[in-house]
Amino acid sequence: MNILAFFAHPDDETMLIGGTLALLAGLGAHVHYLCATRGEGGEVGDPALCERSRLGEVREQELVCAVRVLRGRSLTFLDYIDPTVGPDNALYPYTDNLTMLAGQVAASIRQFEIDVVITHGSNGEYGHPAHVLTHQAAQLAARSFADQSKFKPRLYTVAAAYPGHPRPRLANASDKAHLVLDVRPTLVEKTSAALCHATQHALFVRRPSAEAGRRLSVPEVILSEESLHRAYPAVKGRPEDSLVRLLRGYRKTRQQDDA
Numbered sequence: 001m002n003i004l005a006f007f008a009h010p011d012d013e014t015m016l017i018g019g020t021l022a023l024l025a026g027l028g029a030h031v032h033y034l035c036a037t038r039g040e041g042g043e044v045g046d047p048a049l050c051e052r053s054r055l056g057e058v059r060e061q062e063l064v065c066a067v068r069v070l071r072g073r074s075l076t077f078l079d080y081i082d083p084t085v086g087p088d089n090a091l092y093p094y095t096d097n098l099t100m101l102a103g104q105v106a107a108s109i110r111q112f113e114i115d116v117v118i119t120h121g122s123n124g125e126y127g128h129p130a131h132v133l134t135h136q137a138a139q140l141a142a143r144s145f146a147d148q149s150k151f152k153p154r155l156y157t158v159a160a161a162y163p164g165h166p167r168p169r170l171a172n173a174s175d176k177a178h179l180v181l182d183v184r185p186t187l188v189e190k191t192s193a194a195l196c197h198a199t200q201h202a203l204f205v206r207r208p209s210a211e212a213g214r215r216l217s218v219p220e221v222i223l224s225e226e227s228l229h230r231a232y233p234a235v236k237g238r239p240e241d242s243l244v245r246l247l248r249g250y251r252k253t254r255q256q257d258d259a
Contacts, residue, residue, distance in 0.1 A: 001029040001242055004114040004153075005072075006105060006138055008094065008130040009039040009082060010063035011197040015204065016125065016170070017118060017158040018070055018190040019183025020226045025071035026186065027246055032112045033067050033075045034105065036134055037082035037094050046202035056082075058199060065196035069189055074112070078104055082130070093133040101133070102140035109141060114153045116243045117142055121157040121172025121229065135231075142232045154241050160229035167223060169207075175229035178239050179247065184224045191222050 005021055007013045013021065013033060025031050038056035050058045060077065067075045078101075083092040095101055109117065119138040124131035135157060142155040159170045160177035183190060194204065201218050208221045230239040238244075 001116065001246060002112050002114050003029050003031045003243075004034055004105075004108055004112060004117045005031055006034040006036075006108075006117060006119045006134060008036050008120065008128070008134045009042065010035060010059045010066070011039070011194075011200050011204075012120070012131070013063075014066050014070070014190060014193040014197065015222075016120075017226050017228075018066075018193050019186045019224070020181050020228070021072070021118070022070045022186035022189040022193075023181070023183060023250065024246070027250070029246065030073045030112075031070070032108070032114070033063075033072045034078065034108050035063060035075070036078045036101070036130070037080045038063075038077060039082050041082035041084040041092075043200060043203050045199045049199050055199065059197075062197045062199065066193035069193040069196060071189075076108060091128050091130065093129040095133070098133065098136055098140065101137040102144070105137050105141035106144050109145065109151060109153055113151065116241075117153050117155045118228070119155070119157055121159050121175045122231065123172040123174050125159050125170045125172060139232060154230060154239075154243065155232035156228045156243065157231045158226070158228060160227040162227055165227070166225055171227075172229070175231065177227040178230050178235070179228040179244070181226050181228075181247070181250075182224065183226050187222065187224055191219050194218055194222055 039059040040056035080094040120131040120135045142153050145151045157175050160175045161171040161173050162177035165171040205216050209216045
């Protein structure tokens, strides 16, 4: 099985679904990574680990490290520039040309003969415009193959909502979980991949530390449960496809009806 993990910034792949991606690689899937930007607009670390002018270069290498840890088959950047966070933590999309972006995603689907695309949820997790844009482009790209016999990729989205989600702020309320996975067997890989993203460590721990009332370490904030929603083709009830069949033998996966 060939999987395309398409995300907006370096670290999204790890923090949102890294355990599952490592699990799929361990089950024999070829996981290809596609990142829209190099995260140039993000944080530089606290204390700073590099000059802002070098942040994209540094985060590129952080993602190279993470993909290696997660046993990815390839990594491609689309070369969009990540806008700097604005006043009052305002966030922005990285392009206004959705059609071109979707075409680039479709090109990767053809290149790697992708069976399943995994990307951001429809709500952008916590509403990040770049995440929403990435989701929309993945939807358009997947749908563009509807009339073709060779490639008909399914689209799954991350951080799907379900009762008891461990981090409700990240859950996409419009995307009900079809699969919920206990990723503790790959938690070492997920944590190691998160440690690759050194410039973002302060960001990773800031909110959870405030909620806990004490400073947490990166390993302490890594989620051991992840969820997926099949966004295309849409299904009622439980999906049945090659991804589900691959995961069926993994005893820590549970399926959920789409409520």
